[in-house]
Amino acid sequence: xxxxxxxxxxxxxxxxxxxxxxxxxxxxxxxxxxxxxxxxxxxxxxxxxxxxxxxxxxxxxxxxxxxxxxxxxxxxxxxxxxxxxxxxxxxxxxxxxxxxxxxxxxxxxxxxxxxxxxxxxxxxxxxxxxxxxxxxxxxxxxxxxxxxxxxxxxxxxxxxxxxxxxxxxxxxxxxxxxxxxxxxxxxxxxxxxxxxxxxxxxxxxxxxxxxxxxxxxxxxxxxxxx
Numbered sequence: 279x280x281x282x283x284x285x286x287x288x289x290x291x292x293x294x295x296x297x298x299x300x301x302x303x304x305x306x307x308x309x310x311x312x313x314x315x316x317x318x319x320x321x322x323x324x325x326x327x328x329x330x331x332x333x334x335x336x337x338x339x340x341x342x343x344x345x346x347x348x349x350x351x352x353x354x355x356x357x358x359x360x361x362x363x364x365x366x367x368x369x370x371x372x373x374x375x376x377x378x379x380x381x382x383x384x385x386x387x388x389x390x391x392x393x394x395x396x397x398x399x400x401x402x403x404x405x406x407x408x409x410x411x412x413x414x415x416x417x418x419x420x421x422x423x424x425x426x427x428x429x430x431x432x433x434x435x436x437x438x439x440x441x442x443x444x445x446x447x448x449x450x451x452x453x454x455x456x457x458x459x460x461x462x463x464x465x466x467x468x469x470x471x472x473x474x475x476x477x478x479x480x481x482x483x484x485x486x487x488x489x490x491x492x493x494x495x496x497x498x499x500x501x502x503x504x
Contacts, residue, residue, distance in 0.1 A: 284308050286310050313332070360381050379425075394445065407434050434449040448485045
């Protein structure tokens with residue numbers, strides 16, 4: 279990852295923070311993009327763009343272009359921005375489906391479309407998306423979330439086919455990630471079985487690296503010990 283320029287969306291989230299710090303430790307330069315405001319000052323290795331609505335194509339392009347301009351190029355995009363909702367279909371709000379689509383699919387779509395012109399100029403352009411194991415077979419209460427993440431899977435495959443030979447596009451499919459929020463919502467679960475953010479970050483950055491040059495269109499399960 280030495281010298282690679284990486285954009286990470288959802289950079290201030292539990293997984294995003296770990297991906298950013300891990301990438302920096304491996305010698306990459308990172309531009310973080312998030313809906314939340316940021317107080318991080320730009321350096322030669324890191325810049326943060328806060329208050330960005332990635333569901334808006336214009337805002338996404340502005341942030342991606344600014345990141346590429348700051349560092350002079352772009353080698354990889356890691357789409358982590360997203361959201362989660364748990365509610366049954368019969369009792370839930372139809373607007374939840376629109377929100378899940380916007381947060382999980384549109385953010386990845388808009389960021390990817392904005393990054394493609396820059397990634398094609400890289401000798402090793404990469405897009406890594408975050409799907410979900412739960413989207414392979416949805417359980418009760420997971421309809422809206424699983425449907426949106428299934429959309430991320432299909433987006434990954436379509437982009438990989440369209441840009442084969444120019445940009446690799448892959449997705450990681452984690453089971454439950456060991457975050458503070460997940461522990462609070464499932465206090466009786468066996469946390470030791472979950473995927474640690476550090477473990478998932480390593481897989482994401484492998485797919486963003488030169489070592490994964492022959493991998494594209496993959497939906498890679500990262501199950502932890504579940």
